[in-house]
Amino acid sequence: MITYAEALAMLLREAEPIHETETIPLMYSTGRVLAEDVTSMIDVPGWDNSQMDGYCLRAADLASASENAPVRLPVAERIAAGKVGVAIEPGTCARIFTGAPLPEGADTVVPQEEVEREGDLAVFSRAPKKGAWVRLQGSDVAAGSVILNKGVRMTPGAIGMTASIGRAYVNVYRKLRVGVFFSGDELVQPGEPLRPGGIYNSNRFMIRSLLTLFGCEATDLGSIPDSLEATKRALEHAAETSDVIMTTGGMSVGEEDHIKPAVEALGRIDLWRVKLKPGKPLAFGEVKGVPFIGLPGNPVSGFVVCLMMARPYLMRRMGLAKVDMTPMKIRADFDWAKPGDREEFVRVRRNDEGGLDLYHTQNSQVLSSCAWADGLVDIPAGASVKKGDIVHYFPFAQFFA
Numbered sequence: 001m002i003t004y005a006e007a008l009a010m011l012l013r014e015a016e017p018i019h020e021t022e023t024i025p026l027m028y029s030t031g032r033v034l035a036e037d038v039t040s041m042i043d044v045p046g047w048d049n050s051q052m053d054g055y056c057l058r059a060a061d062l063a064s065a066s067e068n069a070p071v072r073l074p075v076a077e078r079i080a081a082g083k084v085g086v087a088i089e090p091g092t093c094a095r096i097f098t099g100a101p102l103p104e105g106a107d108t109v110v111p112q113e114e115v116e117r118e119g120d121l122a123v124f125s126r127a128p129k130k131g132a133w134v135r136l137q138g139s140d141v142a143a144g145s146v147i148l149n150k151g152v153r154m155t156p157g158a159i160g161m162t163a164s165i166g167r168a169y170v171n172v173y174r175k176l177r178v179g180v181f182f183s184g185d186e187l188v189q190p191g192e193p194l195r196p197g198g199i200y201n202s203n204r205f206m207i208r209s210l211l212t213l214f215g216c217e218a219t220d221l222g223s224i225p226d227s228l229e230a231t232k233r234a235l236e237h238a239a240e241t242s243d244v245i246m247t248t249g250g251m252s253v254g255e256e257d258h259i260k261p262a263v264e265a266l267g268r269i270d271l272w273r274v275k276l277k278p279g280k281p282l283a284f285g286e287v288k289g290v291p292f293i294g295l296p297g298n299p300v301s302g303f304v305v306c307l308m309m310a311r312p313y314l315m316r317r318m319g320l321a322k323v324d325m326t327p328m329k330i331r332a333d334f335d336w337a338k339p340g341d342r343e344e345f346v347r348v349r350r351n352d353e354g355g356l357d358l359y360h361t362q363n364s365q366v367l368s369s370c371a372w373a374d375g376l377v378d379i380p381a382g383a384s385v386k387k388g389d390i391v392h393y394f395p396f397a398q399f400f401a
């Protein structure tokens with residue numbers, strides 16, 4: 001048996017980013033992975049501008065201003081956002097609004113709350129600090145600088161920033177095409193009546209949902225009839241249309257399944273035994289040169305292995321530079337008294353007291369744990385946890401950012 005860390009390292013060694021990229025509208029780039037360094041051609045802001053609605057002026061003109069001896073300056077012009085004013089003369093000021101460019105000659109803005117008006121005169125009773133309330137040209141982004149590196153995911157913040165430098169298109173890795181299929185005589189499609197001995201194909205829906213959130217394009221080959229020939233045909237078809245082929249189930253020691261012999265006939269398959277709970281069996285191989293990942297059939301095992309192993313592999317192939325997760329360190333409000341011989345990812349949920357609660361059953365068949373939880377806690381092999389201990393917590397949200 002190999003450890004989780006060893007298994008992950010082995011998978012990532014096989015994960016070369018795909019070469020194809022595409023240029024797409026920035027507007028539709030949410031969740032995509034950048035295939036270029038994004039460099040700004042412009043300064044942001046493009047010119048010094050006002051941070052407040054108020055008056056712009058030379059600070060030197062107000063050096064003597066105080067409550068007892070206010071300074072009065074004529075208001076020479078009015079500059080709204082989007083307009084360019086004319087240079088102000090010494091001893092004058094201009095009405096200015098948030099975002100409007102500072103006119104030549106002005107170096108400071110005084111917010112309107114601190115100013116009285118007497119007709120055409122503005123009355124100042126305090127000496128401002130030179131440069132107050134001015135946003136300097138290039139203070140957010142300097143022209144020529146790289147604002148986002150190749151290999152990062154387009155988040156709302158990254159998209160807004162890219163728009164702020166005027167880019168309307170970005171070059172991203174194309175979506176990874178993942179061919180998924182499911183086999184098993186017991187599987188029934190949701191929406192159909194359950195026959196005796198059957199179970200609904202929950203893995204199909206769960207895996208598709210995970211792949212969508214990872215940003216992959218799932219091609220669903222559906223349920224394959226339980227025969228070697230049908231399984232081989234499905235795999236051959238998947239190999240023609242996919243970058244990765246994925247399935248769940250049929251990987252352990254059962255005799256019924258055709259996936260393993262079908263993959264072997266068309267390529268190769270290695271069955272790994274990972275010291276991981278849930279999720280001991282993992283198959284990795286290739287079908288006609290296309291990588292094949294077989295997740296464990298137990299739904300919770302499939303869920304955990306898809307998040308903790310398949311995801312880093314898929315995201316690296318999609319060009320993401322940082323695929324490892326940084327766990328949060330949070331207080332456990334539960335006991336875990338029985339140390340296991342495998343590293344365990346248990347389903348937990350944050351409570352209102354800022355700690356973590358444990359789902360009452362951690363059986364790998366019980367999908368309600370995944371629906372209830374908002375993350376996983378990593379419990380190393382041989383470790384136990386006492387209420388109040390600080391544990392390593394992976395919020396589900398982190399996997400989709």
Ligand SMILES: Nc1nc2c(c(=O)[nH]1)N[C@H]1C(S)=C(S)[C@@H](COP(=O)(O)OP(=O)(O)OC[C@H]3O[C@@H](n4cnc5c(N)ncnc54)[C@H](O)[C@@H]3O)O[C@H]1N2
Pocket residue numbers: 182184186187199200201202203204248249250251252253254279280281295296297298299301364
């Ligand atoms: N004698 C042993 N039996 C088992 C072992 C073992 O080491 N020795 N390992 C257990 C562990 S741990 C796991 S995990 C499972 C993994 O088995 P497979 O990956 O071969 O999966 P199956 O046997 O096909 O199915 C397991 C379980 O999951 C259900 N399943 C399968 N596909 C779906 C689906 N699409 N949707 C919902 N549920 C699914 C299936 O009905 C079984 O109940 O093996 C243990 N056994």
Ligand code: MOO
Pocket residue numbers: 276277278279280281296298301302364365
């Ligand atoms: O190791 Mo299995 O994946 O727990 O059910």
